[in-house]
Amino acid sequence: MQIVVIGAGNLATSLVPAFARCGHQITQVVSRTLPSAEQLALFVSQNYSQRVEALANIAKVTADADLYVLAVVDDVIPLVAAELVKVIGSGKHIVCHTSGSVPLGTLLAYFEHSAVFYPFQTFKKTEPLLFDDIPLFVEATDDTTRTTMLALARQLSDEVYVSTSEQLKRLHIAGVFANNFTNCMYAIAREQLDRAGLPFSVLLPLIGKTATKVKTINPRDAQTGPASRGDTQTINQHLRLLGENERQIYEAVTQNIIKHTSSDEI
Amino acid sequence: MQIVVIGAGNLATSLVPAFARCGHQITQVVSRTLPSAEQLALFVSQNYSQRVEALANIAKVTADADLYVLAVVDDVIPLVAAELVKVIGSGKHIVCHTSGSVPLGTLLAYFEHSAVFYPFQTFKKTEPLLFDDIPLFVEATDDTTRTTMLALARQLSDEVYVSTSEQLKRLHIAGVFANNFTNCMYAIAREQLDRAGLPFSVLLPLIGKTATKVKTINPRDAQTGPASRGDTQTINQHLRLLGENERQIYEAVTQNIIKHTSSDEI
Numbered sequence: 001m002q003i004v005v006i007g008a009g010n011l012a013t014s015l016v017p018a019f020a021r022c023g024h025q026i027t028q029v030v031s032r033t034l035p036s037a038e039q040l041a042l043f044v045s046q047n048y049s050q051r052v053e054a055l056a057n058i059a060k061v062t063a064d065a066d067l068y069v070l071a072v073v074d075d076v077i078p079l080v081a082a083e084l085v086k087v088i089g090s091g092k093h094i095v096c097h098t099s100g101s102v103p104l105g106t107l108l109a110y111f112e113h114s115a116v117f118y119p120f121q122t123f124k125k126t127e128p129l130l131f132d133d134i135p136l137f138v139e140a141t142d143d144t145t146r147t148t149m150l151a152l153a154r155q156l157s158d159e160v161y162v163s164t165s166e167q168l169k170r171l172h173i174a175g176v177f178a179n180n181f182t183n184c185m186y187a188i189a190r191e192q193l194d195r196a197g198l199p200f201s202v203l204l205p206l207i208g209k210t211a212t213k214v215k216t217i218n219p220r221d222a223q224t225g226p227a228s229r230g231d232t233q234t235i236n237q238h239l240r241l242l243g244e245n246e247r248q249i250y251e252a253v254t255q256n257i258i259k260h261t262s263s264d265e266i
Numbered sequence: 267m268q269i270v271v272i273g274a275g276n277l278a279t280s281l282v283p284a285f286a287r288c289g290h291q292i293t294q295v296v297s298r299t300l301p302s303a304e305q306l307a308l309f310v311s312q313n314y315s316q317r318v319e320a321l322a323n324i325a326k327v328t329a330d331a332d333l334y335v336l337a338v339v340d341d342v343i344p345l346v347a348a349e350l351v352k353v354i355g356s357g358k359h360i361v362c363h364t365s366g367s368v369p370l371g372t373l374l375a376y377f378e379h380s381a382v383f384y385p386f387q388t389f390k391k392t393e394p395l396l397f398d399d400i401p402l403f404v405e406a407t408d409d410t411t412r413t414t415m416l417a418l419a420r421q422l423s424d425e426v427y428v429s430t431s432e433q434l435k436r437l438h439i440a441g442v443f444a445n446n447f448t449n450c451m452y453a454i455a456r457e458q459l460d461r462a463g464l465p466f467s468v469l470l471p472l473i474g475k476t477a478t479k480v481k482t483i484n485p486r487d488a489q490t491g492p493a494s495r496g497d498t499q500t501i502n503q504h505l506r507l508l509g510e511n512e513r514q515i516y517e518a519v520t521q522n523i524i525k526h527t528s529s530d531e532i
Contacts, residue, residue: 121471122490135468170462173504176471178455179476180491181519182448187485189444196436202401203444205387210445211477219453223387225446234367238439247523252514253447
């Protein structure tokens with residue numbers, strides 16, 4: 001396929017070389033920060049023997065590509081779509097965005113054949129990733145578009161899911177708990193250790209073990225700690241040592257653990 | 267040293283072979299569940315060419331060992347100490363327990379030379395661990411005891427800390443957040459995915475990455491997600507989709523993340 005990628009940020013830096021690696025032609029990379037687009041275009045040109053054009057202006061995008069990928073932040077997706085439709089029209093091409101939070105309808109308002117192409121991982125410009133084991137979620141407006149996008153996804157990753165915007169909302173919530181909130185738990189733990197004058201490194205073996213265990217055990221079955229033991233003495237001791245917000249977190253999470261611990265396990 | 271270990275459970279199953287490996291003589295292993303003591307004694311006898319006695323009754327413990335290790339659950343430490351003092355007396359030997367939650371004073375009430383010897387990891391009988399990279403926390407009633415216990419700890423692990431019961435309380439709280447609560451976040455995430463009909467495996471790459479990142483980055487600096495972006499639209503959308511307890515957790519953790527995000531990062 002001839003692919004135009006709009007965006008040259010964290011995700012695009014991994015995605016553009018991944019498309020090229022699968023044999024697709026990256027026609028143009030577009031970014032308002034032209035040097036980012038140029039850098040990415042140069043990388044692909046050099047590594048995959050393609051002629052990739054770097055652009056700062058969507059108005060100059062070719063109307064001859066097969067697929068237009070919007071790898072931009074959520075908020076600007078409608079704006080980019082509105083600009084793009086003026087150049088390529090609404091009926092001929094497939095246009096996809098890469099966000100798990102923006103419904104497909106946002107693109108369908110502009111393009112007849114649109115899709116969500118959502119890789120479930122966090123990306124950083126400085127550390128391009130391979131897509132092999134990154135779950136890819138695909139939603140599309142019609143069968144032909146879905147078939148094309150699924151084929152593309154399966155070239156990149158072994159884990160491809162056809163999904164709906166409703167599913168992606170739950171997936172996003174799951175990601176917030178499993179990653180954003182987990183990271184916050186690490187942060188609070190670190191602050192507690194700081195108060196005791198102990199280094200964060202003492203937690204790393206246990207953190208690693210907890211994260212590894214869920215690969216094979218349902219986390220509800222792996223739950224340990226004072227809440228799962230019903231050890232109210234320890235729980236109350238901990239609550240007395242915490243500030244207000246940390247106490248609210250401790251109480252709400254403890255309640256959740258207790259709710260899910262069957263009485264015969266206590 | 268001649269060491270008597272009281273307990274043949276999750277921790278003792280890792281600890282007893284570790285002592286033997288360092289060249290110490292395990293004189294006796296004591297457990298009310300005699301088969302557990304016998305199994306552990308047999309393992310050490312066979313693997314480290316020692317004659318280890320298995321006992322069910324503390325009254326039969328030798329008074330000739332150098333160190334008595336109470337690797338038993340928190341609640342029974344005072345009971346075991348009360349039984350043990352009748353057999354070995356209060357002034358001659360070093361007695362330690364292995365809990366991070368029971369103060370040193372609990373043993374000092376019975377034994378002049380007592381210590382806390384606390385390995386910061388979760389242990390399972392079925393998966394004995396090496397102590398090399400497990401942080402060991404040592405607290406002791408006096409200099410001689412501390413010197414002996416530190417030397418023993420350093421034979422087992424590269425990460426040994428002299429600590430106070432106050433520090434261990436904070437360490438325990440840190441462990442609850444970083445491990446027990448993190449595991450609960452995984453569990454809630456899994457339940458959200460269940461509702462969307464998606465497999466938990468889609469979360470594993472991100473979970474692994476979050477747990478790996480804290481090895482090199484302060485978790486406050488690694489924080490991502492709607493709360494750290496100040497994305498109230500997404501936050502409110504998520505809150506509407508959650509049950510009451512999950513919503514309380516979401517709100518309290520979100521508040522913590524926002525509190526610690528400097529305004530220039532939003």
